[in-house]
Amino acid sequence: MDLILNWTYISLIPPLITLILVLLTRRVDLSLGVGIITSAIVITQGNVGEMVAKIWQTFIDLIIEDGWLNTWSAYILIFLALLGIMSAFMSMSGGARAFTSYAMTKVKTRTGALLLSGILGIIIFIDDYFSAIITPQVSKPLTDKYKVSRAKLAYVVDTTASPIAVIMPVSSWGATIMGLTAPLLIAAGLSHITPFEAFLYMIPLNFYSLSAIILMFIVILTNFDIFGMKREESRAINDGILYDKKVEDDELQVAYHSSKSALIVPLVGLVAGVLIGMIYTGIKESGSLNPIVILENNSITHSLIFGGIIGVVLSLIYYYKFTKQDENFSSRDTWIGFKTGLQAMIGPIIVxxxxxxTGELISELGTGELLGQMVKDSNISAAFLPAIVFVVACIMALTTGTSWGSFGILVPIAGNIIITLEVPELLLASIAAVLAGGVFGDHCSPISDSTILSSTGSGSDHIVHVMTQIPYAVIAAVVSLVSFVVVGFTTSTGLGLLVMIGLFIALTLVIKLVYTPIQAKR
Known part of the structure; x- marks a missing residue:
């Protein structure tokens, strides 16, 4: 029994090794590789032959499922390839440059460029992957013009991806969260509250998502750049170095005469295609016209592929429209566009x-279940439960790289603890704490797919993005933790929000009094 118990706790080691290696080496590929090997060693209890077979099978399972193509993972990878091609041709057609020239007449400052990026990320709330990929495609030309570091753009993109999707009922996240919440409401004797109403009640309780968004706007408006972000912004402002060259595409030839429509129309086509795909697949799967049911049953991966194909076709149409009379372009440039677009995505696809x-193996280790069981077995006052659940969800998502996994494991555990202790007034606060902690862990984990997509879309080195975002995530998490403690003891959502807002007002005053923004060298 002791041997089994000890071996169970060893399941915490692989994710910790992965995170430590990322911090020490800044090589996410190497760190993930070591994490995969150590996870497989623990699962197979040191049997080398079984370890190799386990790693190979995990890889195959990403491609093949039940004898067929695993469309979830395969379609996301294909979509990334389509996006790379689309981006290359939008650039070559001159659309990105024309859009930047137009936007320059409307947006006059670095702050304005970042605000546009933040607002755009909030508007694209339907899915975190979608937001993380589309927002930087529109914003990057403008933020580059005003010498905003790619790390700061990636921070804005990431902050408006998962935190927005998780508090929007009309999103790919909302329907799933409602599904997890529904049985707990009945078990807690709260059947008079519908899952949709419960979701709405939890929006102001999701303190981390709200804190992250508020802090992002404070950072933009006050130029509050700290630690690694200060270094990246200083390089951008004073030296014009916006990113590490290794993450940037090769230089492509750009059409001289073009229009902003060469950027806008393909992007609108992509967005429209994804939305149409979501509606179609949702109706086909459920047979219902109820928007919530459609969102719950749609296939985001199939929709991304459909939108991606439309976006590529439209980008090619505009590319040929603005280059067919240009003697500097030939059929070879078309090949270069495809090649460069694909090459730009090879690194992110591998990561x-x-x-x-890594996530699959860590899930098989049972790391998440172990952390959840530790909460369930603890004899702590119910008033502390929202705060404790928040911390555990933070750790779980950080080590596993998935907020969704944390939701699936911890929401039922947190709900059942509340039901057992007969404090139903804390049910929604505890579920919201799981959601909040999951998003925090997602933000800080180098193996989080949404974080990888945010750095990829923004053209930032992935580890630079993670390391520059962590200080801001920690600030938002501390504010959230205090707010969850307040709600736990008072059961007052309003008081928790007041404390959160008060802390941010205090932070803003401190920034104004003691912080000196980066000044351009004369």
Whole structure:
């Protein structure tokens, strides 16, 4: 029994090794590779032959499922390839440059460029993957023009991806969260509250998502750049170095005469295609016209592929429209566009595959269940439960790289603890704490797929993005933790929000009094 118990706790080691290696080496591919090997060693209890077979099978399972193509993972990888091609041709057609020239007449400052990025990320709330990929495609030309570091753009993109999706009922996240919440409401004797109403009640209780968004706007408006972000912004402002060259595409030839429509129309086509795909697949799967049911049953991966194909076709149409009379362009440039677009996504695709493999193996280790059981077995006052659940969800998502996994494990555990202790007034606060902690862990985990997509879309080195975002995530998490403690003891959502807002007002005053923004060298 002791041997089994000890071996169970060893399941915490692989994710910790992965995180430590990322911090020490800043090599996410190497760190993920070591995480995969150590996870497989623990699962197979040191049997080398079984370890190799386990790693190989985990990889195959990403591609093949039940004898067929695993469309979830395969379609996301294909979509990334389509996006790379689309981006290359939008650039070559001159659309990105024309849009930047137009936007320059409307947006006059670095702050304005970042605000546009933040607002756009909030508007694209339907899915975190979708937001993380589309927002930087529109914003990057403008933020580059005003010498905003790619790390700061990635921070804005990531902050408006998962935190927005998790508090929007009309999103790919909302329907799933409602599904997890529904049985707990009945068990807690709260059947008079519908899952949709419960979701709405939890929006102001999701203190981390709200804190992250509020802090993002404070950072934008006050130029509050700290630690690694200060270094990246200083390089951008004073030296014009916006990113590490290794993450940037090769230089492509750009059409001289073009229009902003060469950027806008393909992007609108992509967005429209994804939305149409979500509606179609949702109706086909459920047979219902109820928007919530459609969102719950749609296939985001199939929808992304449909939108991606439309976006590529439209980008090619505009590319040929603005280059067919240009003698500097030939059929070879078309090939270069495809090649460059695909090459730009090879690195991110490899990292994403490794991250998925790591997540699958860590899930098999039972790391998440172990952390959840530790909460369930603890004899602590119910008033502390929202705060404790928040911390555990933070750790779980950080080590496993998935907020969704944390939701699936901890929401039922937190709900059942509340039901057992007969404090139903804390049920929604505890579920919201799981959601909040999951998003925090997602933000800080280098193996989180949404974080990988945010850095990829923004053209930032992935580890630079993670390391520059962590200080802001920690600030938002501390504010959230205090707010969850307040709600736990008072059961007052309003008081928790007041404390959160008060802390941010205090932070803003401190920034104004003691912080000196980066000044351009004369």
């Amino acid at each position: 994403l595959i490794l991250a998925w493999m």
